[in-house]
Amino acid sequence: MTNEQLIEHLSNAYPDAVAKIGIQYPEIIVGKEMLHAFMLKLKSDPTLAFDYLVCEGGVDYPTYMQVVYHLESTTHKHFLVVKCNTENRETPALDTVSDIWPTAEFHEREIFDLMGIVFNNHHDLRRLFLDDSWGFPLRKDYKDDIHVVER
Amino acid sequence: MAEIIEKLVTTDEIKADEYLVNMGPQHPSTHGVLRLLLKLEGEIVHNVDPHVGYIHSGIEKMTEALSYPQLIHLTDRMDYLSSHMNNEAVCLCIENALQVEVPERVKYIRTIFDELQRLASHQLWWCASGMDLGALTAFFYGLRDREDILDIFEETCGARLTLNYSVPGGVMFDLHPNFQRRVKDFIKKFKKKIPEYDTLLTGNVIFQERSKGVGILSKEDAIAFGVTGPTGRASGFSCDIRKHHPYSAYPLVNFNEAMGSDGDTFTRWKVRMDEMWESISIIEQLIDNIPEGDYAVKMKGVIKLPEGEFYQRVETARGEFGVFIVSDGKKNPYRVKFRSPGFSNLFAINHIAKGWKIADLVAIMATFDLVIPDIDR
Numbered sequence: 001m002t003n004e005q006l007i008e009h010l011s012n013a014y015p016d017a018v019a020k021i022g023i024q025y026p027e028i029i030v031g032k033e034m035l036h037a038f039m040l041k042l043k044s045d046p047t048l049a050f051d052y053l054v055c056e057g058g059v060d061y062p063t064y065m066q067v068v069y070h071l072e073s074t075t076h077k078h079f080l081v082v083k084c085n086t087e088n089r090e091t092p093a094l095d096t097v098s099d100i101w102p103t104a105e106f107h108e109r110e111i112f113d114l115m116g117i118v119f120n121n122h123h124d125l126r127r128l129f130l131d132d133s134w135g136f137p138l139r140k141d142y143k144d145d146i147h148v149v150e151r
Numbered sequence: 152m153a154e155i156i157e158k159l160v161t162t163d164e165i166k167a168d169e170y171l172v173n174m175g176p177q178h179p180s181t182h183g184v185l186r187l188l189l190k191l192e193g194e195i196v197h198n199v200d201p202h203v204g205y206i207h208s209g210i211e212k213m214t215e216a217l218s219y220p221q222l223i224h225l226t227d228r229m230d231y232l233s234s235h236m237n238n239e240a241v242c243l244c245i246e247n248a249l250q251v252e253v254p255e256r257v258k259y260i261r262t263i264f265d266e267l268q269r270l271a272s273h274q275l276w277w278c279a280s281g282m283d284l285g286a287l288t289a290f291f292y293g294l295r296d297r298e299d300i301l302d303i304f305e306e307t308c309g310a311r312l313t314l315n316y317s318v319p320g321g322v323m324f325d326l327h328p329n330f331q332r333r334v335k336d337f338i339k340k341f342k343k344k345i346p347e348y349d350t351l352l353t354g355n356v357i358f359q360e361r362s363k364g365v366g367i368l369s370k371e372d373a374i375a376f377g378v379t380g381p382t383g384r385a386s387g388f389s390c391d392i393r394k395h396h397p398y399s400a401y402p403l404v405n406f407n408e409a410m411g412s413d414g415d416t417f418t419r420w421k422v423r424m425d426e427m428w429e430s431i432s433i434i435e436q437l438i439d440n441i442p443e444g445d446y447a448v449k450m451k452g453v454i455k456l457p458e459g460e461f462y463q464r465v466e467t468a469r470g471e472f473g474v475f476i477v478s479d480g481k482k483n484p485y486r487v488k489f490r491s492p493g494f495s496n497l498f499a500i501n502h503i504a505k506g507w508k509i510a511d512l513v514a515i516m517a518t519f520d521l522v523i524p525d526i527d528r
Contacts, residue, residue, distance in 0.1 A: 070462060
């Protein structure tokens with residue numbers, strides 16, 4: 001599918017989601033309630049067939065936190081960016097997609113480690129790089145008087 | 152460690168005849184500081200739990216305090232054997248965001264450097280994995296021949312490993328006048344070396360016995376685990392970014408994507424050996440045709456990316472490398488995420504190593520070609 005067809009197809013199927021063609025790739029923002037079902041559909045629908053999770057990363061915006069999924073289909077060669085927001089900064093939580101794409105298991109551990117976003121139903125959510133005494137360095141309000149030099 | 156054992160014992164995950172062994176962080180075949188917590192029964196591997204982060208340097212956090220030209224220097228330190236490809240990924244991302252068209256000469260120079268570095272990286276992989284499997288001669292041969300490439304790099308840009316040669320808008324200096332001659336001499340010499348490598352190891356019966364049919368990664372698993380690069384291609388996953396999303400001078404050259412189908416250790420080995428021939432062919436097509444012109448376009452003193460999100464993928468020696476930049480219009484990025492090939496590749500090992508012996512795990516790790524700073528970042 002071309003980018004336009006992809007956006008049209010998805011916005012017809014999911015009127016709640018915000019879909020647009022971004023600077024480079026088609027982008028879609030989905031609510032966190034429908035995230036898992038939406039992702040399962042992306043993987044299992046043969047016309048979409050997004051079987052390759054290229055990259056998963058978290059971004060800390062001033063009013064919300066976001067997890068960005070870059071997806072590619074190895075059969076149809078189309079590319080999609082899915083975003084999911086969570087407003088809760090105290091206990092941010094999203095559903096895991098590690099049962100859909102196994103590679104997400106470790107990307108989600110990294111996001112949990114560095115940003116503190118919890119993934120529900122993740123079977124092995126441990127810290128990956130840092131030990132438990134650390135905060136969450138990639139959050140914008142992270143303060144570390146010893147290791148970070150303010151300029 | 153204590154709490155992990157406690158968890159395993161309390162949840163009945165460890166059986167009476169199983170035990171845990173740490174492989175690493177100072178094990179020679181982990182190629183750096185990687186610790187694998189192995190659950191074994193006798194010599195049979197039941198589970199591999201990679202513990203990473205020993206050299207986590209917080210590069211993604213550091214980039215938030217640096218300007219764009221500064222943060223390129225940090226990408227060298229991730230996958231130090233593909234430093235030029237990493238630099239290029241950030242440069243391409245910045246150039247695409249600012250819609251800067253670089254001169255043709257720059258595209259050629261970058262592509263030749265990419266391929267020279269791929270050759271150097273594969274040579275080091277070849278010799279080090281030979282050593283992992285007990286063939287020490289390979290190590291000396293590989294390092295000896297790799298020197299020639301590093302000397303070429305040194306003559307043009309002053310650095311041998313962490314090149315820092317790409318800058319936004321072009322490359323830092325023009326090519327050294329000797330560059331073309333030396334590359335051609337090297338290629339001529341190196342073409343005789345690869346058959347020598349094949350005689351030494353690929354055709355060796357002991358090596359074949361240890362690698363054929365060992366650690367099979369299926370195509371579906373390769374895609375599901377995001378295993379890219381020669382490791383993924385050995386499983387039949389066509390994932391070469393140079394072919395599918397060409398950048399720099401790759402649209403201008405003819406080359407084959409080195410592919411395999413069996414997905415075992417020997418196929419991963421073969422794919423990398425084939426890839427060396429493809430790299431040579433790419434360099435040969437470009438080296439005589441480097442167009443005259445500027446080696447960089449003039450960029451503004453302070454580079455500010457427009458507001459938005461930018462993603463750039465390149466093919467490094469290990470697989471797909473991605474840079475995801477979120478910009479808020481200031482001179483330093485709001486957030487940078489690196490998708491490193493080694494990170495995704497590493498975690499597929501648990502899936503394929505189950506049921507094999509420790510010696511086979513070493514062989515599997517050797518052909519996964521892990522670089523630990525690339526995983527830890």
